Amino acid sequence: MKKNKKIKLLILDVDGVMTDGSIIYDSQGNEYKIFNVLDGTGIELVKRAGIKVAIVTGRKSSIVERRANELDIEDVYQGINNKALVLKELLIKYNVNLSEVCAVGDDILDIGLLKKVGFPVAVRNAASSVKKIAKYVTKTSGGKGAVREVAEMII
Numbered sequence: 412m413k414k415n416k417k418i419k420l421l422i423l424d425v426d427g428v429m430t431d432g433s434i435i436y437d438s439q440g441n442e443y444k445i446f447n448v449l450d451g452t453g454i455e456l457v458k459r460a461g462i463k464v465a466i467v468t469g470r471k472s473s474i475v476e477r478r479a480n481e482l483d484i485e486d487v488y489q490g491i492n493n494k495a496l497v498l499k500e501l502l503i504k505y506n507v508n509l510s511e512v513c514a515v516g517d518d519i520l521d522i523g524l525l526k527k528v529g530f531p532v533a534v535r536n537a538a539s540s541v542k543k544i545a546k547y548v549t550k551t552s553g554g555k556g557a558v559r560e561v562a563e564m565i566i
Contacts, residue, residue, distance in 0.1 A: 419463065420502075420511060427517035429558060463486070463501075464484050468489050516537065517536065531547075536553055
């Protein structure tokens, strides 16, 4: 695994990347997601190394807000179908170039974003169309430590 020291911004999808992609509903309509502690620690390590972290997801969920708050992630964009538009905003906010951005995705909503960043990553369980454009495919599946794997690679 090659270290990538030039990354200054890490953009993460949620369902299928920070989770295994499962969404659980109980009989009262409450939604549940399972996050991996290894991934949380990876995010903390990335932030300590001075790398900014953003969450950009196509779905909206209060659970994502809660997890982002726990991890002190300021930039959380939910309900985003065109993730590349958010990328533009983040580049300006943090004064970074595309070559300094790593994005991690798993499905077709991530493709536009992944095609633009310097270091596109697909998780092991990603759709084949996403894997084709990735510079790296994790050995670990989303929700099972894939974010931690990426974190260790870029710090």
